[in-house]
Amino acid sequence: MERHYGMDWLRIGAFALLILYHIGMVFVPWGFHIKTAQPMDWVEIPMLLTNPWRLTLLFVVSGYASRALWSKSPSVRRFLGNRSSRLLIPLVFGMAVVIPPQTWVELVGKHGYGQSYVWFLTHDYFRFGKLDGIVMPTWNHLWFVVYLWVYTLALMLSMLVPGAGRLQAMFDRVFGGSRAVWVPVVFLLVTQYWLFHRDDDTHDLFNDGLAHLQYFPAFLFGFGLAGSRVVMDGLSRWWIASAAVAIGCYAVIAGLLVAYPDFSFPSHNMTVIFRLAREIDTWVAIAALIGVAERFLNRDHRWRTTLAEATFPFYIIHQTVIVLVEFWVKPLGIGAAGEFLILVPATIAGCWAFYLVGRDVNVLRPLIGLKARAKAAKPAASADWMETVRARPDVA
Numbered sequence: 001m002e003r004h005y006g007m008d009w010l011r012i013g014a015f016a017l018l019i020l021y022h023i024g025m026v027f028v029p030w031g032f033h034i035k036t037a038q039p040m041d042w043v044e045i046p047m048l049l050t051n052p053w054r055l056t057l058l059f060v061v062s063g064y065a066s067r068a069l070w071s072k073s074p075s076v077r078r079f080l081g082n083r084s085s086r087l088l089i090p091l092v093f094g095m096a097v098v099i100p101p102q103t104w105v106e107l108v109g110k111h112g113y114g115q116s117y118v119w120f121l122t123h124d125y126f127r128f129g130k131l132d133g134i135v136m137p138t139w140n141h142l143w144f145v146v147y148l149w150v151y152t153l154a155l156m157l158s159m160l161v162p163g164a165g166r167l168q169a170m171f172d173r174v175f176g177g178s179r180a181v182w183v184p185v186v187f188l189l190v191t192q193y194w195l196f197h198r199d200d201d202t203h204d205l206f207n208d209g210l211a212h213l214q215y216f217p218a219f220l221f222g223f224g225l226a227g228s229r230v231v232m233d234g235l236s237r238w239w240i241a242s243a244a245v246a247i248g249c250y251a252v253i254a255g256l257l258v259a260y261p262d263f264s265f266p267s268h269n270m271t272v273i274f275r276l277a278r279e280i281d282t283w284v285a286i287a288a289l290i291g292v293a294e295r296f297l298n299r300d301h302r303w304r305t306t307l308a309e310a311t312f313p314f315y316i317i318h319q320t321v322i323v324l325v326e327f328w329v330k331p332l333g334i335g336a337a338g339e340f341l342i343l344v345p346a347t348i349a350g351c352w353a354f355y356l357v358g359r360d361v362n363v364l365r366p367l368i369g370l371k372a373r374a375k376a377a378k379p380a381a382s383a384d385w386m387e388t389v390r391a392r393p394d395v396a
Contacts, residue, residue: 001071005300006293008308011061015311019318023343033106034326036336041261045254052278053285059215063222080156087149093367094142100125102323141319143203151219171224180234184283239291242284249281312369313355321350
């Protein structure tokens with residue numbers, strides 16, 4: 001496959017928006033591990049700019065990236081082995097090391113837990129049960145990694161079925177041209193609204209059926225998109241129309257929340273309008289973003305390689321940084337604005353530190369989702385060194 005820089009930039013941007021979204025979770029009156037002293041209803045309005053489509057977009061770009069890696073793999077077994085090591089090792093590391101501070105902060109702040117973090121880690125966290133209704137050990141925000149691995153496994157098993165080679169041609173026929181925009185919209189309206197009334201994700205792998213019904217097809221769409229020129233052309237051609245519809249849907253969502261804060265809709269009809277706008281926005285926003293990536297972002301930059309590599313380590317650590325920083329600044333009584341101004345740069349700095357340290361220590365690289373570097377070549381023989389000195393007197 002030819003590398004698509006635009007999709008790289010879209011993946012980087014999607015994870016950056018996710019980090020900013022999770023910072024926003026501190027200030028919005030929705031469930032989170034730690035909250036500011038007085039959460040604000042109006043924060044729901046900017047949060048819902050990305051809320052409908054942010055996770056679905058992550059699965060689309062992950063499916064696209066998986067196809068790129070698949071194209072370089074000699075076999076299904078090699079591909080699955082590589083993906084398993086790159087996903088499951090960070091998952092285990094995250095559950096054992098990165099996630100526990102989040103759970104401890106939640107217990108201390110919301111349940112009056114009085115033990116120290118060391119006590120919690122050595123006596124309570126690895127109980128494989130519940131404490132005050134909180135499951136431990138847990139994967140918290142790393143549920144995405146679990147789902148991604150399961151979807152990858154399911155996809156690779158399907159590749160072993162006879163006739164799987166014809167699926168790409170079928171994908172091109174189903175989603176070619178403008179169908180790349182409206183077919184997924186119809187699918188979401190039918191499955192997420194008409195047949196089933198989806199409320200929220202559970203992040204429980206075995207009890208999250210409606211989420212799987214949205215995220216797994218999104219992952220498959222990204223995988224198919226990576227091999228389809230006709231579908232990419234359709235998204236590129238229709239990006240302006242997609243963006244216009246997405247803006248209109250968000251205007252409806254924002255207008256309803258201005259009129260009825262915290263989803264206090266006075267009638268069923270208002271709820272229906274909100275739900276329909278949200279479901280349509282879920283896909284048309286993604287279609288517009290992919291079209292923009294194809295038309296305007298498909299070019300390289302010296303920062304792209306570093307940012308693309310840093311994306312997964314940032315994802316692993318960001319929520320723990322957010323929770324710990326808020327746990328530290330909340331007692332200072334500086335207000336939500338002051339907390340936000342500290343949280344943003346502190347989260348960025350913490351993510352960069354985690355990535356840079358893990359990147360440069362070879363034994364840590366697999367723990368943060370990076371491929372271990374090959375062993376360095378043995379030092380050259382002294383005779384070779386002498387030849388270098390003769391050839392380059394400046395070496396001496």
